[in-house]
Every structure is written in structure tokens, then in C-alpha cells.
Amino acid sequence: MSSNTDTAGPIANKTAGSEKSGPAVAASPNPLSFFAGMRLSELLGVVPFLVFAVMFLIAPTLFLVGAAFLDDAGNFTLQNILDLGSPQIVASFWISIRVSAASAFLGAAIGLVIALAVIRGRLPEGIRSAVLTFSGVASNFAGIPLAFAFLATLGRLGLMTVILKLIGLDIYKAGFNILSFWGLTITYLYFQIPLMILIIAPAIDGLKKEWSEAAATLGATPAQFWRYVGLPVLWPNLLGTLSLLFANAFGAIATAYALTGSSLNIVPILLYAQIRGDVLHNPGLGAALALGMIVVTAFANVLYLIVRTRAERWLK
Amino acid sequence: MATPFLSIENIVKKFGENTVIHGVDLAFDKGEFISLLGPSGCGKTTILRMIAGFERPTTGRIVVDGKDITDLNPNQRQIGMVFQAYALFPNMNVADNVAFGLKVAGVGKEERQARVAEMLKLIGLSGFDKRFPFELSGGQQQRVALARALAPRPRMLLLDEPLSALDAKIRVSLRQEIRAIQRDLGITTVFVTHDQEEALSISDRIVVLNAGHVEQVGAPFEIYNRPQTKFVAQFVGTLNTIEATVTDAAARRVSIDGQSAVLASLPPDIATNSAISLTLRPEAVTLGKPNGQDIELEGTVSEVHFLGSVIRLRVDLGKNSVSLDTFNDKHTPPPALNERVKVAINSDDILLLN
Amino acid sequence: MKKRGQPWAWVIFALGAAYFLIPLLATFEFSLRIRREGYTFDAYMNVFSDGRFQATFTYSLVVGLAAILVGVFIVVPAAYLVRLRLPALRPIIEFVTLLPLIIPAIILVFGYIKLYNSSSWLPLTGSALGTDILLTFGYVALALPYMYRAVDTGLRTIDVQTLTEAANILGANQFTIISRVIFPNIIVAVLSGAFLTLAIVMGEFTIASLLNRPAFGPYLQNVGANRAFEPAALAIISFVFTWGAMGMIQLLARFAPKTAARTD
Numbered sequence: 001m002s003s004n005t006d007t008a009g010p011i012a013n014k015t016a017g018s019e020k021s022g023p024a025v026a027a028s029p030n031p032l033s034f035f036a037g038m039r040l041s042e043l044l045g046v047v048p049f050l051v052f053a054v055m056f057l058i059a060p061t062l063f064l065v066g067a068a069f070l071d072d073a074g075n076f077t078l079q080n081i082l083d084l085g086s087p088q089i090v091a092s093f094w095i096s097i098r099v100s101a102a103s104a105f106l107g108a109a110i111g112l113v114i115a116l117a118v119i120r121g122r123l124p125e126g127i128r129s130a131v132l133t134f135s136g137v138a139s140n141f142a143g144i145p146l147a148f149a150f151l152a153t154l155g156r157l158g159l160m161t162v163i164l165k166l167i168g169l170d171i172y173k174a175g176f177n178i179l180s181f182w183g184l185t186i187t188y189l190y191f192q193i194p195l196m197i198l199i200i201a202p203a204i205d206g207l208k209k210e211w212s213e214a215a216a217t218l219g220a221t222p223a224q225f226w227r228y229v230g231l232p233v234l235w236p237n238l239l240g241t242l243s244l245l246f247a248n249a250f251g252a253i254a255t256a257y258a259l260t261g262s263s264l265n266i267v268p269i270l271l272y273a274q275i276r277g278d279v280l281h282n283p284g285l286g287a288a289l290a291l292g293m294i295v296v297t298a299f300a301n302v303l304y305l306i307v308r309t310r311a312e313r314w315l316k
Numbered sequence: 317m318a319t320p321f322l323s324i325e326n327i328v329k330k331f332g333e334n335t336v337i338h339g340v341d342l343a344f345d346k347g348e349f350i351s352l353l354g355p356s357g358c359g360k361t362t363i364l365r366m367i368a369g370f371e372r373p374t375t376g377r378i379v380v381d382g383k384d385i386t387d388l389n390p391n392q393r394q395i396g397m398v399f400q401a402y403a404l405f406p407n408m409n410v411a412d413n414v415a416f417g418l419k420v421a422g423v424g425k426e427e428r429q430a431r432v433a434e435m436l437k438l439i440g441l442s443g444f445d446k447r448f449p450f451e452l453s454g455g456q457q458q459r460v461a462l463a464r465a466l467a468p469r470p471r472m473l474l475l476d477e478p479l480s481a482l483d484a485k486i487r488v489s490l491r492q493e494i495r496a497i498q499r500d501l502g503i504t505t506v507f508v509t510h511d512q513e514e515a516l517s518i519s520d521r522i523v524v525l526n527a528g529h530v531e532q533v534g535a536p537f538e539i540y541n542r543p544q545t546k547f548v549a550q551f552v553g554t555l556n557t558i559e560a561t562v563t564d565a566a567a568r569r570v571s572i573d574g575q576s577a578v579l580a581s582l583p584p585d586i587a588t589n590s591a592i593s594l595t596l597r598p599e600a601v602t603l604g605k606p607n608g609q610d611i612e613l614e615g616t617v618s619e620v621h622f623l624g625s626v627i628r629l630r631v632d633l634g635k636n637s638v639s640l641d642t643f644n645d646k647h648t649p650p651p652a653l654n655e656r657v658k659v660a661i662n663s664d665d666i667l668l669l670n
Numbered sequence: 671m672k673k674r675g676q677p678w679a680w681v682i683f684a685l686g687a688a689y690f691l692i693p694l695l696a697t698f699e700f701s702l703r704i705r706r707e708g709y710t711f712d713a714y715m716n717v718f719s720d721g722r723f724q725a726t727f728t729y730s731l732v733v734g735l736a737a738i739l740v741g742v743f744i745v746v747p748a749a750y751l752v753r754l755r756l757p758a759l760r761p762i763i764e765f766v767t768l769l770p771l772i773i774p775a776i777i778l779v780f781g782y783i784k785l786y787n788s789s790s791w792l793p794l795t796g797s798a799l800g801t802d803i804l805l806t807f808g809y810v811a812l813a814l815p816y817m818y819r820a821v822d823t824g825l826r827t828i829d830v831q832t833l834t835e836a837a838n839i840l841g842a843n844q845f846t847i848i849s850r851v852i853f854p855n856i857i858v859a860v861l862s863g864a865f866l867t868l869a870i871v872m873g874e875f876t877i878a879s880l881l882n883r884p885a886f887g888p889y890l891q892n893v894g895a896n897r898a899f900e901p902a903a904l905a906i907i908s909f910v911f912t913w914g915a916m917g918m919i920q921l922l923a924r925f926a927p928k929t930a931a932r933t934d
Contacts, residue, residue: 041844042755046763049748053766056807057814060781061773067784114686121679131683137916138690140866141909143873144890148905149693152700159696190693193686210403213370214461216390217397218417218468228416232407251774254875254887258894268776275780275880287784290777301772313450 061294067287080288089270093292096266099181100249103188108242110189111196119204132201135194142191147258150187154178179260187255192245199244203237236311240304247300251293267293319382321346321504322367322472327376329362336362337373337528344521347502349495351515354525355551360508364474367506369393381471396465400477402457404449410436410460411445417468435463438497455486462494466501473498473505479514491518512552516540524548546669549595556601556638558594562586573634577611580663593669600665601640603629603651609660617655631659694909701902713903722889730886733802734871737809738864741817744810746860749821750852753830767818770811778808779877801881808877813870817863824859825852862919869915873908
């Protein structure tokens with residue numbers, strides 16, 4: 001404490017001063033003491049960033065959250081939140097959760113298997129970097145072009161549909177339709193799997209070679225190594241990434257909009273329609289819908305962060 | 317002569333076109349503590365990994381206790397191994413780590429717990445059973461790794477530079493502990509290191525390796541005092557080298573920077589006026605007039621390092637210089653720089669190496 | 671014990687490659703099918719000669735460049751100062767860079783519409799230019815996590831602390847240091863962030879559509895709703911563009927400057 005007062009600026013001295021005052025002054029810590037030692041010129045450089053953050057990230061979100069609690073006249077109400085319980089909206093959330101969960105679980109499982117194959121399957125070195133590069137591209141290839149691509153692949157006139165028909169497998173006759181729950185899920189996997197690969201690859205790299213060698217000298221088979229060491233070490237990362245994939249799918253809209261349109265009424269599509277044309281005839285409800293979405297994605301993301309920090313503690 | 321417990325027969329290892337191990341033959345008895353000593357890249361770790369089963373020899377056999385294990389997987393060899401990077405399983409506490417070998421072998425819970433307690437007592441970490449690796453220091457982790465390797469009662473113990481990642485002080489105390497435990501249990505042990513002091517202080521025998529060849533095998537005393545090649549003499553301990561000229565081959569007389577000396581022996585067909593390299597240990601050179609030694613030389617002090625109990629000097633003889641140690645004597649200050657001094661050498665102590 | 675390429679690994683790799691490559695091939699094949707007689711590039715010709723393609727592509731490109739410039743202006747000083755002088759602010763800054771990943775784009779744009787509509791304190795949506803500005807800032811927000819991480823990594827690699835101290839002792843002031851010493855050395859990192867921003871902006875639909883701007887995303891959606899084969903051509907063009915942008919980032923990574931290794 002004493003060493004700070006030598007170089008600290010006027011703000012810090014003010015803090016020191018206020019502490020010396022008598023009991024009449026509240027004992028609560030001066031929030032400005034946080035900035036003790038920081039020069040104004042330095043803070044100036046961070047100001048654009050912070051102003052931007054407030055104006056275009058924090059304020060709009062908080063404003064929206066607040067609007068969820070206001071009715072048309074501007075008075076506080078919980079009615080909007082309660083209206084989220086209406087059958088149409090509940091159905092919407094339920095579909096969203098199902099699509100997000102399906103694409104997250106499948107994406108995580110398949111991504112894990114591919115990552116393991118590429119990293120520990122002793123494939124030629126070039127394959128690993130090719131897969132990681134491709135994953136970097138593919139995880140960004142979402143939205144409308146992706147929907148087009150899958151229509152061209154598994155749509156009624158799509159290449160795969162046609163080829164399968166040639167070998168006697170009419171998938172549409174068997175009940176499949178790209179414009180459906182499973183069609184959307186399969187399409188989502190195109191960016192979920194690469195995202196999983198990108199995130200889990202460093203964790204698999206972190207499985208030191210010495211661990212599997214030590215396990216071998218102690219008599220363990222490869223299966224035993226994975227059961228007792230490999231998977232348990234990866235487990236927190238897997239769980240965390242699952243959460244992240246879920247949030248990723250839950251917030252996505254463009255792909256769904258281009259693919260299934262409003263035939264699959266996931267929450268973002270409902271919200272989109274509401275913003276566009278107030279289909280719910282209730283602006284406050286739109287805000288409540290947004291609040292619901294934020295709660296879900298925030299929860300999933302926070303879970304991811306917590307799990308990841310705990311996992312990193314193990315693997316110092 | 318008992319049959320060796322571990323025998324490595326004519327092992328050759330190639331990586332692609334590159335031959336890394338050139339036909340190595342070694343035989344160790346049960347209960348021996350062997351060090352594989354050599355500089356980086358000499359092949360010592362490769363040989364260890366072949367014993368463990370992580371590398372297959374290109375040609376040759378490895379036989380343990382009469383059984384050829386060359387084609388066995390590592391998890392079938394009943395060999396314990398300790399790694400440089402500890403390699404404790406991060407998701408398990410100390411007790412589970414130590415019990416791992418027993419668990420995969422199907423040993424029952426009670427027996428496992430008893431054995432774990434026994435091992436923790438052996439390494440002096442009783443009470444640490446619930447701790448996790450990230451809560452332990454490097455030295456503690458390595459001791460747990462040792463306990464883990466020994467818990468399933470392996471036939472042999474392999475250690476791959478286990479002390480390299482630790483602080484100097486811990487290194488010294490831990491190597492004593494490892495040796496004490498090994499003696500206690502009587503387990504055949506192969507220890508890889510590049511630190512010659514480490515190897516000298518704890519081994520029964522040392523194998524000195526260089527570029528995939530065995531230079532010499534022997535007890536520490538042998539290796540140090542009777543090195544068979546120049547490499548061994550230089551790698552193990554410090555070595556003085558003196559370039560001299562033969563003045564009279566028949567009389568075994570040589571000239572060292574103009575000063576005459578008679579050697580105990582010379583290589584058989586050496587001619588007069590040819591050059592010859594003499595090597596000797598620092599402790600074979602004494603400061604001052606000869607006290608029973610038969611060679612006397614004169615030179616100038618060029619370096620004085622006061623190290624406390626020992627004073628390390630370098631004396632220039634002309635083109636040559638020798639390094640010697642003398643004990644501190646509180647009544648006699650060390651010689652000054654550029655002082656003219658006499659040094660004495662016993663001709664018996666001179667090593668003639670190729 | 672060294673086995674080359676386990677068979678199960680090859681099988682999995684092959685299946686994975688199939689899942690990811692077939693849609694690309696199918697899309698390409700589909701895009702060539704516009705004429706019943708055979709394969710032609712007519713769909714691509716139609717796309718490139720479409721006035722709306724050119725207009726919206728250019729529009730998005732311009733907005734993308736604007737977003738890059740704003741992003742650099744916001745991120746570089748902040749990342750620099752946090753790393754050098756204000757480490758206490760790091761948790762706050764990093765939290766902010768996580769926000770765009772937590773808050774979906776649709777929520778952001780909804781918030782913008784509510785907060786900056788024509789009857790609010792800053793009526794950005796009241797004019798075309800205002801809405802363009804809003805769109806740009808929206809894209810800056812979407813790209814923020816990536817831009818910040820790219821710049822922060824770049825600063826870490828060049829050991830910005832020592833460079834600053836050296837420049838300082840030679841007499842340079844803060845502004846000179848940032849613009850003439852630091853920035854040229856992190857240009858590669860900045861370009862990485864720039865290409866990523868571009869990739870994000872070109873394909874973006876949600877914000878552009880709800881703000882009613884003539885961007886490339888809404889154009890894609892429109893074509894998809896009205897034409898059969900052109901969407902496939904557009905998807906291929908889009909993929910090539912994204913791949914090109916990512917490829918540039920990989921290329922740039924090789925030219926990234928690093929200071930000599932520190933021995934401590």
C-alpha cells in the first residue's frame with residue numbers, strides 16, 4: 001500500500017485521503033480506487049473500445065432485457081414473461097432445444113471421433129493440418145450458402161438423392177425430407193462437427209504420450225488407458241464443448257431461414273418474424289422472447305467457461 | 317558365472333536409412349543398478365525404450381530372465397518405468413495413480429489399498445494419498461511415479477532421465493533415495509542419464525555410450541581411473557591433455573614444452589621425434605616439489621579459482637597447460653597469478669589413449 | 671509397436687471426408703445443370719451479369735472494409751494498452767470480447783432497432799446512411815472476438831513490452847510508438863483479423879436483412895427463394911471466397927514477425 005502512494009496520481013491520493021477522514025465518511029471502498037495508478041492518457045486509448053462496447057453490445061442487450069418487463073404503456077409488468085408460456089412459444093423453444101441438442105450431441109460425438117482418428121490414428125502428417133484448416137473454413141461456412149449446398153445434395157433433385165435412387169434407395173419415398181427436423185440437423189452438423197474438431201484438437205494433443213506409455217508399462221491395454229485416463233481427462237472439455245455447440249445452434253437463424261423457412265418454427269425464426277412484422281401483435285413479447293434466448297445461450301456459454309477453467313487446472 | 321538376468325544381444329536399430337544403434341551387446345545380473353551414460357543422441361534412451369517395448373530393434377534380441385521378450389508388447393513385459401516428465405495421470409489422486417497397475421491386473425480393493433499404503437511409506441509420502449498431481453512438487457511427483465512403477469512388483473525397473481527436470485538439490489537427495497529403495501528391494505534397474513556425476517555416485521556398473529556404440533562397461537571406479545578410450549576419459553570427469561614430443565623412444569623420454577620427462581610406458585611402435593598425447597586427471601597433478609613423484613615440471617599460474625575447500629588452478633607450461641586441484645589450507649594462501657610454480661606428476665598416472 | 675496408420679482411423683477419415691466433400695461436389699454439379707442438355711457455366715454467367723449481384727456484393731465489400739477499419743481503430747490501442755499499462759482491465763476487455771459469442775446476432779439487431787430507431791435519442795435507423803453506420807458497427811461487434819484475439823496474439827508474439835521501452839528511451843511519444851513501431855509489426859495479425867471480418871460480413875444475413883440494407887446476404891436469400899440453379903452457383907462462389915479468405919490467413923501466419931527468443 002505504501003509503495004503505491006509514491007507514483008500514484010491524484011485519484012489515488014484522494015482515496016488515501018478519504019480513508020483518513022473520520023467515521024462520518026462511509027467505510028465503503030471508493031470505486032475510483034480501481035483506477036489508481038492509471039494515467040488519463042492511457043485510459044484514453046481504451047475509451048473507443050469501451051464506448052463501442054457499451055453502445056453496441058451492452059446497452060442494446062440490456063435495453064432489450066428491460067423492454068421484456070414493460071407493457072405497451074411503458075409500465076413494469078411480468079405479463080410478457082408469463083406469455084412465454086403460450087403453446088406456440090413453448091413449442092418453438094422445444095423445437096429449438098431439440099434441434100440444438102441433436103446437432104450438438106451428434107456434432108460432438110462425430111467431431112471427437114474424427115479428431116481422435118486424425119490425431120492419434122497415426123495418419124500421415126499432412127492429413128492433420130488439412131483437416132484442421134478445412135475445419136477452420138467449414139466452421140464459418142454457415143448460413144444461406146450452406147442451406148443451398150444441402151438442398152443441392154439431399155433435396156428432391158439433389159445429387160445424393162438421385163444417386164441413391166439409381167441404386168434403388170428412394171429416400172424421399174422412405175419418408176426423408178431435407179426440409180424437416182432431421183434435414184436441418186444434418187445441415188447444422190456441417191459447422192458443428194468442424195467446431196468440435198477445432199476445440200477438442202488441442203485437448204487431445206494435451207494427452208501426453210507419456211501417459212499412454214506409463215499405462216502400458218503398468219500393464220494396461222489401450223482400451224483400459226482410454227477408460228481410466230484418456231476419456232476422463234477429456235471429459236470436462238467434451239462437456240464444455242457440448243454446451244458451446246448447443247448455444248451455437250440455438251442462436252443460428254440464417255441456415256434455418258433459407259432451408260426450412262417458417263415450416264420449422266425455431267425460436268430465432270419466430271423472433272425474426274416478430275421483429276419484421278409483429279406477428280405476435282405484442283412488441284413486449286418479442287423482447288421477452290429475446291430474453292428467453294439470451295438466458296439459454298448465456299447459461300450454456302457460462303457452463304462452457306466454468307468447465308473449461310476447471311479442466312485447465314488439472315492439466316497444468 | 318550365473319546367466320545374466322537381462323541380456324541385450326547384438327541390437328541394431330535403424331530409423332529409415334539412419335543407423336542409430338550399431339550392434340550393442342550387454343548383460344546385466346539380477347539386482348544390479350546399471351546406468352546408461354552418454355551425451356544427447358548417443359542412443360541410451362533408444363536402448364531403454366527397446367527394453368520397455370516402445371521401439372522394436374531392427375535386428376537382435378532382448379532376453380529377460382531366460383525369456384525372449386523382443387516381440388512382446390510393453391504391457392506384457394512386467395517392467396516398471398519412470399519417465400523424465402513424471403507422467404502421473406492428472407485425473408487421479410496419488411493413491412489411484414499408485415494403484416493403477418494393480419487395478420488393471422484385477423487385484424482386489426483391499427489388497428490394492430494395503431499395497432498403496434506400503435508404497436507410500438517406502439517413498440516417505442504417507443498421508444498424501446488423496447492429493448492430486450497438480451498439488452505436488454516435481455520431486456514429490458517423481459517419487460509417486462516411482463511408487464506407481466514399483467507397486468505391481470515388476471521384474472525390472474527402467475528410469476529415463478528421471479532427475480533432469482528437478483532442481484539440483486532435490487536431484488542429489490532423490491538419487492540417493494532411488495538407490496536406497498533399489499537396494500532394499502533388490503530389483504534390477506537400468507537408469508539413463510547424461511550426468512556423469514549422477515551415474516558415478518549410484519551405479520553398480522556404468523555403460524558409456526557414444527553415437528550408438530558402447531565405449532566401455534565397468535564399475536564407476538574402473539571407468540574413471542582406467543578409461544579405455546579418449547571419449548570415456550573426457551566424458552567422465554575432467555581430463556588434462558598434454559601434447560609432447562618423443563625425444564628418445566627407447567628410453568621412454570619425452571619433451572613437454574622443452575622440459576624433459578620419462579614415462580612409465582610408450583605405445584610399442586612409436587618413433588623418436590613423433591608427437592604424442594598424454595592425458596591425466598587433475599588429482600594426478602600436485603603443486604610444489606615432488607614428494608615421491610618422478611616427473612617435475614615448471615610453469616606459470618594462469619588461473620586461480622578459490623572454491624572454498626578446494627582451490628582450482630591452471631598452470632601454463634608453455635603451449636600446454638594443466639588443471640589441478642589443491643585443498644585449502646588456512647595457513648597457506650593460494651598462489652598468485654603469474655607466479656612461477658613447480659608441479660609434480662607420477663608417470664604411472666599418465667593415460668595414453670587413442 | 672509403431673503401426674503406420676491404423677485402419678479404423680482411415681475409415682473414419684474417409685467417412686468424414688465424404689460427408690464434407692460430397693455437398694460441395696453436389697452443389698457444384700447442381701450449379702452446372704441449368705441447361706437440360708448438359709453441363710454449362712450459364713448459372714455463373716447469370717449470377718455475374720446480374721446487376722443486383724454486383725451491387726450487393728460491392729455494398730457488402732464496402733461495409734466490410736469500413737467494419738475492418740473501425741475494428742482496427744477500436745481494438746489495437748485497447749489491446750496494446752491493456753497488455754502494457756492496464757493489465758487490471760484485461761478481465762473486463764476479455765469479457766466484452768466474449769459477448770458477441772454469447773449474444774446471438776438476431777438479439778443484437780433487435781436491440782439496435784429498439785435503441786436507435788427514429789424516435790430514440792440517436793435516430794440511426796432514420797436515414798440510409800445512419801442505418802449503414804449501424805450495420806457497420808454491428809459487424810464490428812460480430813468480428814470483435816476474432817479481431818481482438820488476432821491482435822492480442824500478435825502483440826504477445828512480438829514482445830511489445832521491450833519494443834515500447836526501446837522506442838521510449840529513444841525519445842518517441844505514445845502516439846508515435848503505436849503508429850510507427852507497434853502497428854507495422856502487427857500488420858500481419860491485423861490482416862488476419864481483417865480477412866476473418868470480411869468472411870463474416872460477406873455471408874451475413876440476419877442483421878442486414880432486419881435493418882433492410884441491400885447487402886449480399888439478403889440478396890442470397892432472395893435468389894434462393896426465386897431461382898433454382900443460381901443459388902448453387904452462389905453457394906460455390908461463397909465457399910471459394912470464404913476458403914480464399916481463410917487461406918490468406920494461413921499464408922499470413924507464415925509471414926508473422928517474431929522477436930528473437932528470450933532466454934529468461
